[in-house]
Amino acid sequence: MLNCTVQKPLVPAQAASARPAVARPLRCQATVQPGQQQHQQQAAAAAPCSRRGLLAGAAAAAVAGAIGVPLPALAADPTSVIDGQGQTFLVPTSAATETFTAAQRQLLEYNLRTQRQNNAPPDFPAFVREGYDMTVLGDGYVRSPDGLIYKDFVEGSGECPVDGQQAIFDYTAYNEAAATIDSSYRKGQPAQVQLGINGLIPGFELGIKSMKPGGKRRIVVPPELGPPVGPATFFSAKQYEVFDVELRTVKTCRRQTVGMFSSVVCE
Incomplete structure (x- = not known):
């Protein structure tokens, strides 16, 4: 035995x-x-x-x-x-002084110091990693049943986008240390993606689908809702990604056929 x-x-x-x-x-x-x-x-x-x-x-x-x-x-x-990921805990920033051990506060301070060096934006969440488990600290953040963590800065108005529609948005992507990974602002134009065709990181797309046009949101994507991982990819299996996104507008798409050629038109 x-x-x-x-x-x-x-x-x-x-x-x-x-x-x-x-x-x-x-x-x-x-x-x-x-x-x-x-x-x-x-x-x-x-x-x-x-x-x-x-x-x-x-x-x-x-x-x-x-x-x-x-x-x-x-x-x-x-x-x-x-397997290989562990659990995610979302707690308010006050937990650092009320419940954290000295070792955890040391880990938190290291993360915050690195974020300051990377010029983290205001209200950026802090991360304390212990083995496979991650504690996310932030005020005003909520966690959806599917595990996505987000905070709304501007609610927006109108209808939320659905599969098949095209979302036009600006974004900045960060890692846990608040270092910028990618940004549409650096490229000088918003991103355009048709929803429902696996064109985005799963957690990022979930966050956009519950936004309204004109809305501004910060999305924290845990590994289980993150991108594919492996030696050929840029991302780590343990990495959490943070996205600041502004949903500009939503367009309805239809398939157009001319002769032998077919294309999708969004307007």
Whole structure:
């Protein structure tokens, strides 16, 4: 049979002068019971540790011993842990002084210092990463049921865009350190994308679909709603992206056929 044990994480008192409290790796050791057949012994010895079990244990330990933010439903549900990503916690900025350990405040200060060096815009969220888990700090932000985090600065008016329509918008994309990744303002013209054809990062498109023309919003995209990842891409699997977007206008599109040629016209 397979016996797995998790080494205990550092308690908050120890973590004040050391590294953040993180659950130790899961150790697995196969034990052979008398009378078992040899093929059963080999199967038990070769059984791998479950990454989902490891992440679930690490997330629960981090929440209970380090984060100090009461989110029992997320911490207790191992199905909410996505392999290689962990969980996202959205908390107000006051949590840094009310519930954070000394180690967490040190991580926060490092992130804020880097953001200041990159001239972060006002009200930019802060990020505290602990293993696979991420705590996002910001005031006025909300989290939708699909996991998207956003904050509206201007609501806009009219109808929200739907699949098949063309959204025309300006945007600036940042990473967790508030360094600019891309911007339509630098290119000198707004972006134009037809919705519903996978032309945008999934979380970015979700954020635009719930905006109204003229609206201004900041969107925080977690990894599970982010772009494809891998050696051939620019993005990291653990990276959170932040988008400041202004929805200029929405156009209705139709397919136009002339002779043997077909095209989509948006107006």
